[in-house]
Amino acid sequence: MTIKETTNLIINEFNQFDDWMDKYNYLIEMGRSVPLIDDTQKTDANLITGCQSRVWLSSEYKDGLIYFTADSDAVITKGIAYLLIRVFSGHTPVEIVEAETTFLDLIGLKEHLSPTRSNGLLSMVKQIKLYAFAYQVKEKNS
């Protein structure tokens, strides 16, 4: 599935909910199913600090594709981290670098990406892009 296809799927999933509480319930459920980062990877180097919640993000580059795992101390943050991983994990560096992240706006979670919300998610998106960019450069040079 392409990044675009996954984001459309997520938008459809969220469009089922009229009530914000159902939306958060779904997010909390997803928070509990995030592909958790290996405890050995829960290092300071992989820690993205926000002053609200903390996010750990790890990446692995295999056969031209990047795979992400993550964790957070807050469940809602973890749920959104899971959405980001569903969208970006298993894609090529180029696909990730060029992808748009506007889908969070479309599912009514935009506030979680605002720079002042400081829950680490905006930094997580930046970090995902940064990993992709780094692998892209590495690939070009190899």
Added chain:
Amino acid sequence: MSEISEEKIQSVRNDFPILSRTIYGKPLVYFDNAATTQKPNIVIDAISNYYRNDNANVHRGVHYLSQQATGAFEDVRKKVATFVNACNPNEIIFTRGATEAINLVACSYCEPFLNAGDEIIISVLEHHSNIVPWQVACERKGAFLKVIPITPEGDLDIIVFEELLNDRTKMVAVSHISNTLGTINPVAEIVEMAHKKGVPVFVDGAQGLSHGPVDVQELDCDFYAFSAHKMYGPMGIGGLYGKTSWLEKMQPYQLGGEMIDRVTFEKTTYNEIPYKFEAGTPNVADVMGFGAAIDYLNELGWDFIMAQENDLLSYATAQLQAVEGVKIIGTAQNKAAIISFLIEGIHFFDAGTIMDHLGIAVRTGSHCTQPLMDILGINGTLRASMAFYNTRQEVDKLVEAIHRVKTLFA
């Protein structure tokens, strides 16, 4: 039941237009007053009226409007001086807020009076803005920062404070009220102890001036900093009270127009206090708003404000304590209406996010007191900070929201 009638509270609430708005379709419950208080109509009108009718730059203007603005501006200085019972209006310096007042003293006092090997005492309870300016001053001068610890309840450990005081101590800088735990610090006692050693005391009154009367002469503190926006006034204005004897010995903090006496290319001499510390065009409109806020508080009276806030504090404390899994962080005997708490097993960010959707504005996180969080061994708290316009019914809504959060994250 509270001794204050619901009609009285409702009439006070009507003074604050924002309190009748809804958030996500639900009535706003505003419990973030320690971050900023809401503004009554009288304050909003004062600012708008100033720009509509009275706007002119203050001081040295020969024309009518300028003189009128100058008069009104200086009247507010007098009003602030009376409000905190300063000896003299010249002891009131307008700043952008408490943070700028702290920076002013940390620069202007430390430059001439702090030397290598000296010490500045702060406390564990301090907001970052009453830590960083002193820390940087110490780094610049090769001085040391000493920290008063707290008891498990959240009171300052005065015995340790006494031990920390010595002849190398050049300043004691403490908050009047902790923005995170609500502890009201024994400032008068701290001042007395410090003065015995000849050490001046700076009080960060950002939270202090909105919950009860402050008499700087009675406290005998050397400096007292405040922010208008935490006392129902506008953002971007506040001030510093400083004893004349210190202010006259201190160097200007910022340089420019207004603060000078005579300028030549060879040498500049400075204006007298308070103008020496007020470089540039001041924030006149917000000073007008600040004046209106003080009028409003005077009109309302501390008796009402304190009775209502004490009622809310004891009611909310009892209600929160009754919820299984809720732990109040900071249980000092002498507390303002600021309650930090945690819900067992639930991250404060998760809880705060859900509460937001229920129309309840609480603050979550470290509340700009990261060192305090480190000592408490937590990453943050939920904080409900109340004001006299809050009600017991709103506290009930908070408790209801906690139950919903518990169900959701169970």
